[in-house]
Amino acid sequence: MSKNKPVKRLKQDYAAYLFIAPFVLLALVFMVYPIAKGFVTSLYSTKWAGDVFVGLANYKKIFSNPIYLKAIRNTLIYVATVVPLLIIIGILVAGSVFDKRPKYVSFVRVCLYLPVIASMVVMSIIWRFVLDSQTGLVKYFSMLIGGEPINLLASETSSLILVIIILFTMNIGQTVLLYVADMLGISKELIEASTIDGASRLDLFRYILVPLTKPTTMLVFITQTSSVLKVFIVVQLLTKGGPNYGTTSLMYLLYQEAFENSNTGLACALGVLMFLMSLVLVMLRFVAERRGKE
Amino acid sequence: MKKLLSLLLALCMIFAMVACGNTTIEETQTPPESKETVPQAADATTVAESAPELPKNVSIELWTDMSIDESVLNNAIDTFEAEYADYGYSIALNKFAGSQRSALISAAKETNSLPALLLSAWFTTSDYAHQGMIADITDIAETVQNDMYTSTYDATAINGKSYMVGLYQSYFGFLYNADMMKDAGLEKFVPDDPYEVTRWTVDQMENDILPALAEYVKGTEKYPIGFFAADNQADTFMMNWLTMLGGNLWADGYSVAGEDTNTIAALEKMISWTNAGLTNSNVITKSGSEVGGEFKNQVSVLSSGQFTNYTANLKAMANGEIETFDMRIAAIPVQKDGKDTVTMANYVYGASVMNNGNEDQIAVAKEFIKWLLNNEEHLTAFNTNAIPCYASITAATSAENPIYAGLAEMEPYIWDFTGGVAGYVSTRSLLFPELQAAYSGDKTAAEALADYSKGANEVIQEYLDNSLILN
Numbered sequence: 001m002s003k004n005k006p007v008k009r010l011k012q013d014y015a016a017y018l019f020i021a022p023f024v025l026l027a028l029v030f031m032v033y034p035i036a037k038g039f040v041t042s043l044y045s046t047k048w049a050g051d052v053f054v055g056l057a058n059y060k061k062i063f064s065n066p067i068y069l070k071a072i073r074n075t076l077i078y079v080a081t082v083v084p085l086l087i088i089i090g091i092l093v094a095g096s097v098f099d100k101r102p103k104y105v106s107f108v109r110v111c112l113y114l115p116v117i118a119s120m121v122v123m124s125i126i127w128r129f130v131l132d133s134q135t136g137l138v139k140y141f142s143m144l145i146g147g148e149p150i151n152l153l154a155s156e157t158s159s160l161i162l163v164i165i166i167l168f169t170m171n172i173g174q175t176v177l178l179y180v181a182d183m184l185g186i187s188k189e190l191i192e193a194s195t196i197d198g199a200s201r202l203d204l205f206r207y208i209l210v211p212l213t214k215p216t217t218m219l220v221f222i223t224q225t226s227s228v229l230k231v232f233i234v235v236q237l238l239t240k241g242g243p244n245y246g247t248t249s250l251m252y253l254l255y256q257e258a259f260e261n262s263n264t265g266l267a268c269a270l271g272v273l274m275f276l277m278s279l280v281l282v283m284l285r286f287v288a289e290r291r292g293k294e
Numbered sequence: 295m296k297k298l299l300s301l302l303l304a305l306c307m308i309f310a311m312v313a314c315g316n317t318t319i320e321e322t323q324t325p326p327e328s329k330e331t332v333p334q335a336a337d338a339t340t341v342a343e344s345a346p347e348l349p350k351n352v353s354i355e356l357w358t359d360m361s362i363d364e365s366v367l368n369n370a371i372d373t374f375e376a377e378y379a380d381y382g383y384s385i386a387l388n389k390f391a392g393s394q395r396s397a398l399i400s401a402a403k404e405t406n407s408l409p410a411l412l413l414s415a416w417f418t419t420s421d422y423a424h425q426g427m428i429a430d431i432t433d434i435a436e437t438v439q440n441d442m443y444t445s446t447y448d449a450t451a452i453n454g455k456s457y458m459v460g461l462y463q464s465y466f467g468f469l470y471n472a473d474m475m476k477d478a479g480l481e482k483f484v485p486d487d488p489y490e491v492t493r494w495t496v497d498q499m500e501n502d503i504l505p506a507l508a509e510y511v512k513g514t515e516k517y518p519i520g521f522f523a524a525d526n527q528a529d530t531f532m533m534n535w536l537t538m539l540g541g542n543l544w545a546d547g548y549s550v551a552g553e554d555t556n557t558i559a560a561l562e563k564m565i566s567w568t569n570a571g572l573t574n575s576n577v578i579t580k581s582g583s584e585v586g587g588e589f590k591n592q593v594s595v596l597s598s599g600q601f602t603n604y605t606a607n608l609k610a611m612a613n614g615e616i617e618t619f620d621m622r623i624a625a626i627p628v629q630k631d632g633k634d635t636v637t638m639a640n641y642v643y644g645a646s647v648m649n650n651g652n653e654d655q656i657a658v659a660k661e662f663i664k665w666l667l668n669n670e671e672h673l674t675a676f677n678t679n680a681i682p683c684y685a686s687i688t689a690a691t692s693a694e695n696p697i698y699a700g701l702a703e704m705e706p707y708i709w710d711f712t713g714g715v716a717g718y719v720s721t722r723s724l725l726f727p728e729l730q731a732a733y734s735g736d737k738t739a740a741e742a743l744a745d746y747s748k749g750a751n752e753v754i755q756e757y758l759d760n761s762l763i764l765n
Contacts, residue, residue, distance in 0.1 A: 259400045
């Protein structure tokens with residue numbers, strides 16, 4: 001009797017399975033297969049004739065080369081700074097405007113969302129114009145107040161900070177949008193009750209907005225971690241990974257290996273490393289979330 | 295009924311996807327089945343009468359990143375197709391920017407869709423030869439060896455075998471603004487003949503020209519000479535500067551910059567020039583394109599530049615895109631062992647056949663190159679795009695291009711900036727970060743060059759160990 005149960009259920013639900021079949025197939029072809037293929041390719045040397053199995057040699061190269069280690073460090077710095085900044089500033093900005101007049105909320109949302117709509121390429125080029133030490137705005141204002149020409153992209157530290165700021169400005173709009181949408185869904189009675197009970201704005205953030213937007217925080221954490229781990233365009237167009245590899249990211253090196261050096265095996269190993277880093281960071285967040293609940 | 299409809303809908307979607315996939319594979323991967331053979335072309339302009347057999351009805355792709363008028367390419371293709379009409383050959387042109395080249399070729403390699411013909415610069419192509427992607431075309435190159443300049447022929451050969459046939463070349467040294475030089479009181483360093491390749495000494499550059507120019511541009515946004523290290527555009531030009539100041543970059547197929555005291559001293563001198571205001575201040579973040587742009591807008595007096603930049607600037611002046619000025623070409627002064635001499639580096643642009651696995655396409659690609667080398671009209675059109683690779687074309691076109699004579703005199707002084715090392719293209723991304731480190735003070739010149747040489751030699755060794763044409 002029990003043996004026939006799955007078959008019976010399959011017969012009952014076959015229409016549903018057929019409906020999802022095309023999408024499962026697409027996911028298998030365009031997501032599962034490339035990921036699996038990437039894992040396998042990372043164990044091969046593909047630069048020379050044919051694919052030669054090299055085991056973990058590509059990974060060994062990554063962890064023994066100071067340039068790759070610097071890229072791992074930089075990428076982790078980007079994630080460790082940009083993602084918390086996005087979450088903190090995102091909640092603060094959204095919490096400050098969500099209960100204001102709708103027109104004002106829309107205005108703030110549009111202003112912050114503009115960099116998101118604008119092409120990353122265009123944004124990077126605009127930043128380059130701003131920062132150019134010969135003709136840029138930064139130099140102009142520096143000279144205007146009687147200072148020396150500043151070349152912020154010439155130092156490792158300042159260029160790293162600049163990339164962080166640019167990534168932040170490019171992503172904050174989306175974060176605020178998500179938080180505002182979530183906060184608008186919070187019961188007005190709850191907020192009014194807290195106000196009647198004498199809760200300050202800080203209490204509102206601490207006891208109502210932050211706890212009730214936890215699902216959005218999780219969403220922002222996952223999507224932005226994944227996005228920042230893949231930082232490429234800003235590095236490619238603004239700093240070329242420099243100076244002296246000071247802003248090089250894993251994705252930038254992945255591109256270099258795959259498309260400049262025809263070294264797909266090593267590029268795939270970098271991709272797998274980024275995938276694992278993303279997985280570990282998200283898992284840590286989930287564990288922290290679960291412990292918080294307990 | 296609903297279940298039946300849903301079943302049909304799902305099946306349709308699956309079959310549609312399967313059908314689409316099959317069609318694409320057949321269209322792009324199946325080579326032409328027809329392999330009728332006919333005699334090969336006999337001479338330049340007419341189709342052959344006696345030669346090995348050639349396939350029929352073959353379509354090939356020609357990829358190029360050459361800065362050349364598209365009409366030159368299209369005219370050659372059209373004429374070839376017309377002359378080989380009985381054979382049913384067609385060539386599809388794909389012209390793209392140099393910045394896209396490596397990405398497109400890497401992707402094509404991964405998807406087994408390499409073109410049969412590649413027209414590009416040798417210094418960006420040589421690694422592909424080591425990776426087995428370029429066919430040996432020594433037999434074709436040898437047919438024009440006597441007429442081709444020695445430096446050009448040698449530059450595109452590895453261990454005596456040719457993997458490219460030069461179609462034009464572009465020497466690079468300095469471009470300078472003679473009007474600004476004269477305004478700065480440096481008339482005596484400007485030759486009367488505008489087509490003469492100017493020769494200075496390192497001493498004149500350092501002690502007369504650059505200080506006078508620094509004084510001339512003082513208080514303005516202009517600068518005497520443009521240095522740049524923002525990206526891999528820096529490699530060839532920075533190598534020129536290092537060589538100019540006595541540096542030695544390659545020896546016995548390896549990088550020796552890190553252990554050569556002259557090269558270390560040369561880099562230190564370059565940095566001191568920048569600190570003294572003889573160059574632009576933002577070397578670390580400056581790209582070659584920006585320096586070139588600022589030169590043609592008369593922000594700098596001297597600039598690194600290749601011949602194609604010279605002709606492009608002249609064209610821009612003629613079109614009224616930029617203000618007209620007296621632009622000249624100068625060689626790179628070199629002082630070695632106390633003696634003054636000059637040099638220029640050279641980009642050789644030419645045709646290569648790619649090993650794309652399709653013998654018919656490879657045969658047609660080779661046939662196209664043979665045909666082109668024997669077709670005076672089209673070969674001249676390619677060569678006069680910049681500096682001819684062939685002495686006969688230089689002689690035939692010098693009257694209408696008076697600068698060719700002066701450039702031809704530079705031929706014995708040309709140096710191979712790639713050192714002919716295996717994996718040179720892959721080493722290009724290693725020099726500029728180290729120059730940035732030296733310029734920012736994060737490393738000393740000795741440390742930066744030592745790290746560069748270490749990285750470059752690892753790449754070279756990998757190529758020597760794995761090269762499919764050396765092993």
